[in-house]
Amino acid sequence: MHTGTASLPLHGGHCPPWLFERMRRLGPAILEIVVREYGPQEVLRRLSDPFWFQAFGCVLGFDWHSSGLTTTLCGALKEGLRGRERDLGFVIAGGKGRVSRQTPTEITAAADRLALTALKPAELVYASRMAAKVDNTALQDGYQLYHHVFIFTFDGQWAVVQQGMNERTRLARRYHWLGEGVADFACEPHAAVCCDARGEVLNMVAGEGGESRRVVTELSRERPHKFMAEFNKILEKGLPNLPLPWRHDIPRASYLNKALLKVYAAQPRDFTDLLGVEGVGPKTIRALAMVAEVAYGAPASFRDPVRYSFSHGGKDGHPYPVDRRVYDRSIAVLEQALAAAKIGRTEKFQALKRLAFISKNAT
Template identity: 35%
Template sequence: MPHHPMGRVGHADLRLCSGPVPHYREIVQLGGALVEYMVDELGTAETLRKFSDPIWFEAMASAMGFEWQFSGATTVTLRAVSEALRGKEESVGIWIVGGKGEKAKTKDALPEELREPDAVTTKVDSALVQDGYSIYFHAVAYDEKMRWAVINQGMNVEEKLARRYHWSWEGGGYLNDVEEIAGRKESAVLDLQARASERARETILDVVKDEPPKRIVYKILSLRKRPGQKTLADYGLGGCIKVEYMPFQFRIPKKVNEEALRIAKDAENFVDLIKTPGMGPATVRGLAFLASLVYGAPVSWKDPVKYTYAFGTKAGKPWMVERKRMLEAAEFLRSAVEESRLGEKTKKAALRRLSSIVTRSS
């Protein structure tokens, strides 16, 4: 199987929303027209790069009728584009698979070459980056040369927020710090994929390969039994974090998957380790505590966010710090709408929405 270098290039935080989407048929038509124009003008590789860019994706979702802060900007946009391309994938050159629930299980729908990056990107977002969001939406866009973009979306039920994660086939590897992440900055996130966590990853791999699984489980669970020491904050490693409710990523797990540790003994590297069946968030978190508290290997607790939404404009709407890129995206999409064969009503509505992006980004 060929190696597929990759990088997670961004994520965005969004408000959870529910209910039917008005004018869904128009959204499907518009989404299809935008993607076909992008492929005609830019080619499939550059179109996939746009899907993996949070700002470009945000602009496209806005053009299709979604405010920046709603979770439907991800789920409905991708569903609509996928529906628009159905039956035309070969002629357009882009395939999109995935969705919510059962549709998020993309393995059988993907070519063999894409199954590993598909699985590992989602495992990184769910187990290595523990930020309080549970992945509930997963989609993959790809072309015939097996270039791809992955978009995951996680849900924080407590705060009624969703967070979007973008990946690309290009550069960086599975474990890196090359993200262009957008959204609300969390006070602390367990980030084992960060470069700052490299020694912790090495320690975890050594421990799993060298020590009996039963002993590893005992060591992790023993950390819970120390009087008054249940979280990183109690060990003095997170004392600056003030919370009324202790998020799960600060808790030493009550259960660790011993069988997963046994299977992972054969792992050649850290990516192999996290691909192990049963190596879920709780077991990974337990290993992170073990590496940090027992073996002294530092773990990153910094949210890997690189740009945020800023508030305070006259209209009370947010604008993104990366205004130049948003303007470029909006102007390109304006051309796409104007040159499309869409009805005048649909065109005018999309152009009006794109104008609002330009106004608040200027």
């Protein structure tokens, strides 16, 4: 299932090396404890929870409301866990910008390197690509993806943490996915979408948009000239008062016709297949949805799937500056406890569990 998103302001600057190095050590140590207690699948569940993920970043000392928390935390975890995947039972692939486009290669390479013969890399690559397609094309909320991380266990379970940018509002929106609940990429994959404001969206994966998806798919299988005739007729008459301003960025006829030729050749069976056709982006889907609504009476959904939301201090001094001495002590305690547990000495590890229990029940 799609477990949520969070909307965050874009911040300039970068993570100072002294903080990143500590995040690279403390973050994996915390996840190793989760694996020891609950198994690697629990790591996926927690990372796919936008609130837990945000709290995790705050514990590691990053700014609580910065878009950089996503990219820096994922980068620190990936770096810190490199070479330890066999012990922990999960792999982190992808990253920011150009690295995000290497995710399919990294998934396949990890399966080969770790000799995961029971794994089906092609299915994981498909899940990675479809998660990105849905949030970038089917859910048109104004955020362009620039960060994509795919986490998977040795038995094929997976989660996604990806982030998009809206340059106009200077906000970033983070999307979380958890594979164990995904039955259909095209229908209501969101279990929770968390941010501080709603916006105008075209939501082609809304539950109430089933008829729109059906008609859009049927239109995509028609010869392009038939669709273009309807499309141009609508433009000539003028657009009706639709909830979303369709006049914004309507594709040129030449561009749309070229995209539709690709789609027609593919003859997609359903909306998920349509999304997977190479070259099908937000403009193509928006044009198809417009004709489906105006000419065939199959309205699309404009419901933004959002609900409102939102230790060691932060690098920007809020709520207080990071205390490096305390941070280093936290790393040392966890690393020593984990090292002792590996050789059968679990007293310190059990003490940490008791401390967590006492703290939980005291609040």
